[in-house]
Every structure is written in structure tokens, then in C-alpha cells.
Amino acid sequence: MAGEINYWVLQIDRWSIFLQNIISEVSRLPTAQYYGRVAAIQGLLIEIGGIQRRLSIGSRVNLCARDGGRVKGEVVGFRDDRALLMPFGALDGIGIGCKAEIAERDPVIYPNPSWLGRVVNAMGEPIDGGPPLKAGSDAVPFRNAPPPAHARQRVGEKIDLGVRALNSFVTCCRGQRMGIFAGSGVGKSVLFSMLARNTAADVNVIGLIGERGREVQEFIKDDLGEEGLKRSIVVVATSDESALMRRQAAYLTLALAEYFRDLDNDVLCLMDSVTRFAMAQRDIGLSGGEPPTSKGYTPTVFSELPKLLERAGPGTGKGSITGLFTVLVEGDDHNEPVADAVRGILDGHIVMEREIAERGRYPAINILKSISRTMPGCNSEEESFLVNKAKQYLSTYDDMAEMIRLGAYRRGSDALVDEAIHFYPLLEQFMSQGKKERTTLADCFAALSDILEHKPEFEPA
Numbered sequence: 001m002a003g004e005i006n007y008w009v010l011q012i013d014r015w016s017i018f019l020q021n022i023i024s025e026v027s028r029l030p031t032a033q034y035y036g037r038v039a040a041i042q043g044l045l046i047e048i049g050g051i052q053r054r055l056s057i058g059s060r061v062n063l064c065a066r067d068g069g070r071v072k073g074e075v076v077g078f079r080d081d082r083a084l085l086m087p088f089g090a091l092d093g094i095g096i097g098c099k100a101e102i103a104e105r106d107p108v109i110y111p112n113p114s115w116l117g118r119v120v121n122a123m124g125e126p127i128d129g130g131p132p133l134k135a136g137s138d139a140v141p142f143r144n145a146p147p148p149a150h151a152r153q154r155v156g157e158k159i160d161l162g163v164r165a166l167n168s169f170v171t172c173c174r175g176q177r178m179g180i181f182a183g184s185g186v187g188k189s190v191l192f193s194m195l196a197r198n199t200a201a202d203v204n205v206i207g208l209i210g211e212r213g214r215e216v217q218e219f220i221k222d223d224l225g226e227e228g229l230k231r232s233i234v235v236v237a238t239s240d241e242s243a244l245m246r247r248q249a250a251y252l253t254l255a256l257a258e259y260f261r262d263l264d265n266d267v268l269c270l271m272d273s274v275t276r277f278a279m280a281q282r283d284i285g286l287s288g289g290e291p292p293t294s295k296g297y298t299p300t301v302f303s304e305l306p307k308l309l310e311r312a313g314p315g316t317g318k319g320s321i322t323g324l325f326t327v328l329v330e331g332d333d334h335n336e337p338v339a340d341a342v343r344g345i346l347d348g349h350i351v352m353e354r355e356i357a358e359r360g361r362y363p364a365i366n367i368l369k370s371i372s373r374t375m376p377g378c379n380s381e382e383e384s385f386l387v388n389k390a391k392q393y394l395s396t397y398d399d400m401a402e403m404i405r406l407g408a409y410r411r412g413s414d415a416l417v418d419e420a421i422h423f424y425p426l427l428e429q430f431m432s433q434g435k436k437e438r439t440t441l442a443d444c445f446a447a448l449s450d451i452l453e454h455k456p457e458f459e460p461a
Contacts, residue, residue, distance in 0.1 A: 051100065060102075151316045177309060180327065396417055400420070
């Protein structure tokens with residue numbers, strides 16, 4: 001009997017949310033409807049005539065298919081008094097003469113705190129099989145402008161990332177934006193999952209942009225877990241979806257993060273990856289007739305990247321967005337166009353290298369090439385001393401590695417090199433960490449201090 005009552009209570013809640021959403025949608029309907037016709041189709045580019053003077057870049061249009069269905073599209077350019085449209089989905093049933101209705105001029109989303117624990121697509125629609133999402137009262141634009149530079153707060157205190165190598169050598173602050181740069185198969189996704197599970201924040205907003213569909217469920221169930229999902233919203237656009245959907249997912253990720261930031265929450269925004277956002281923007285730009293530049297990337301790619309990434313960071317109030325963005329480095333070239341552009345926008349970068357992964361040390365972070373621009377100001381003098389000393393040993397060993405392996409170095413020739421040889425395996429072990437292992441900030445510096453406090457005693461050679 002109790003089970004039957006719970007079932008009907010759940011059904012009533014679902015219908016209540018559904019009716020509230022219908023009322024909200026009806027209240028936002030335009031007073032007049034304008035429509036044109038499909039004039040031409042070239043690949044995924046659709047030319048619309050009749051309403052081009054009422055459209056602008058970014059306007060949404062609904063295409064009415066011959067079978068009664070609808071396909072959403074976005075205006076990406078204009079040519080010969082016609083609007084150029086790209087679809088969010090398949091063009092089945094769309095042909096010359098099909099009706100094209102103006103949907104909305106400024107696309108917005110109406111998020112709600114009840115969305116925590118849910119998985120949504122790029123349109124903000126649930127894809128986890130759960131009940132309908134309750135619409136909020138405040139509209140949040142998909143493409144919002146960053147807070148004014150003069151009104152933003154400064155970055156906050158240190159944030160615990162749960163990863164020893166990062167907590168110690170690449171310390172991050174609340175409201176900071178960091179990039180994770182890595183080639184394919186180096187462990188970027190594993191490090192990403194460790195950060196999603198271990199980082200301390202009020203709310204997690206996770207964007208999986210262009211991910212493999214197989215990995216989405218693995219990430220949600222195995223990496224994030226039930227406890228992590230309760231305080232998270234996951235935005236998913238898999239690699240098989242259109243370029244517009246992949247780009248839209250990135251915009252939605254930042255829009256949701258901004259919503260919770262404005263509620264005075266400390267938000268952790270994780271995006272995997274910025275590179276696939278750039279690739280989606282490249283596809284859109286090339287379809288619209290933009291000239292290709294470096295490696296085929298169009299000029300709008302490099303103008304959209306700062307607009308997206310600058311939305312993360314401290315807000316004008318108490319809330320902040322700590323951004324961790326992965327960058328897929330093609331061919332292990334860390335100077336390729338997207339990586340180079342992103343590195344100059346963010347407040348630090350975490351470099352992962354294949355050589356480190358090949359010798360079995362995970363996460364494969366090269367701390368000598370990684371940097372956090374806020375670290376000097378947030379660490380104490382003692383912590384800075386420990387970090388600098390450990391980096392000195394690692395750098396010295398790296399410089400002498402070939403001679404040491406070949407046996408060309410004689411012990412006793414240089415005291416600093418002797419110490420580096422002693423400390424190197426200990427520091428390598430310190431930076432190695434299991435996927436489900438977590439270490440706090442305090443424990444990281446305590447462990448590093450224990451390693452470095454006793455210098456080895458060498459007998460004369």
C-alpha cells in the first residue's frame with residue numbers, strides 16, 4: 001500500500017513540474033510569429049529567405065519538416081539577402097519551401113537548484129531518464145558577457161584539489177582558471193575524474209564536450225559516483241552530435257556555473273575539452289564561409305575562446321567559478337594554435353607528458369613545465385621554500401639524467417647533483433597517486449617536508 005502511495009505521489013510531482021513548465025513556456029511566447037521559407041540547402045548549411053531582416057547572428061529558427069517534425073537551427077551568417085542557418089539535429093524531412101519560424105532572438109536557459117544531481121544535454125533537457133526539470137524564474141543567457149573587470153573580486157584562498165602533485169607544486173586558488181594540457185592516451189581523462197571527485201566546492205558543473213559516448217556513463221557512475229553527482233550537474237554533448245550542439249554544451253556549462261555563482265556558491269567548472277569546442281567553432285566558421293588560418297582554425301575560434309574562458313573566475317559578489325579546462329594537444333605539440341591561445345588566457349597550466357606516462361608514473365604531470373600564476377601569493381614562506389627546493393632537485397636531476405644513466409657522472413663531483421640523485425625517486429613516488437586516492441593540502445606539504453628535511457650523508461668518493 002505504501003509503495004502504491006509513493007508511486008502516485010511521484011506521478012503527481014512529475015505532472016506538477018510539467019504543468020509549471022508549460023505555464024512558464026506559454027508566458028514567454030511571442031505576441032507575433034514571423035516565418036520564411038527554405039531557399040537552398042548545401043551540406044549542413046541552409047539558406048532562409050523572407051525573414052532575413054528580422055534575424056541576426058545567433059538567432060534561433062525552427063524548421064518545419066514535411067513529416068510534421070521540427071528541427072532547431074541557428075543563424076551563423078548572411079549571403080545575398082538570405083540568412084545562413086546550421087541545424088542542431090538531422091535534416092530528415094527538410095527540403096526547399098519548408099517553413100522556417102523565428103524561435104527566439106536571445107537564447108536563454110531557466111535553471112533551478114533542483115537540477116543538481118542531473119545529467120542534461122546541450123539544450124538543458126534531461127537525458128538521465130529522470131523526471132522533467134523544474135524551470136527557474138530567472139533567465140540566464142547561453143552566451144553571457146564576463147563580469148566587468150573593475151568590479152570582479154580577487155581570487156580567494158587555496159582550494160584543495162586532492163592531487164598531491166597539484167596541491168604541492170601547482171597550487172590553485174578559488175576563482176582561478178587552470179588548463180590541463182595533454183596528448184591522447186596520457187591520462188588526461190583520469191586526472192579530470194580525480195579532480196571532479198576530490199576537489200572541494202559547493203557545486204560542480206561538468207561539461208563533457210565531444211566525449212565518446214561509452215565514457216559518459218563510466219565517468220558518472222565510476223569516477224563521479226553517487227555522492228559526487230548529488231552536488232553536480234553534468235552537461236553532455238557526445239562526438240556524434242552536431243557542431244552547434246557541441247558548442248552549445250560549452251556555453252550551457254558556463255551559464256549554469258554563472259547561475260550558481262550568482263547564488264553565492266563556490267562553483268567548480270570542469271570542461272573536457274576546450275579543444276573540441278574550438279573544433280566545433282571551426283566547423284561552424286568554415287561552413288559560414290570564414291577563411292581558414294592556422295591549421296584550418298577560423299578567426300572566430302580565437303575570438304570566441306577568451307569570451308568563453310573569461311566567464312569563469314571570481315564574480316562581483318561572494319560566489320566564484322574555479323575553472324579547470326582540458327586541452328587536447330594534437331601530436332604532443334604543446335605550441336599548436338588552440339593550446340597556445342588558451343595558455344595565454346588562463347591563470348596557469350598543468351602539462352602532462354607521454355614520456356612520464358610511459359615510465360609508469362601517474363598522473364603524468366611535468367611539474368617543471370606546469371605553473372600556477374597565483375601560487376606565489378597564496379603559499380607561506382615555508383611552503384614556498386619546500387616547493388622551490390623540490391623543484392631544484394628535480395630540475396638538477398633532469399639536466400643530468402643522460403649522464404647519470406650512462407654512468408658518466410661520478411658521485412662526489414657536485415653536492416647538489418648527489419642530493420638530486422638521492423631525492424629524485426622519493427619525489428617521484430610522492431607525485432605518483434592512485435585514481436581513487438586523495439590527499440589533503442596539509443598532508444601534501446607535511447609529506448613533502450618529511451622527504452626534504454633530512455639530507456643524505458655521503459662518504460667521500
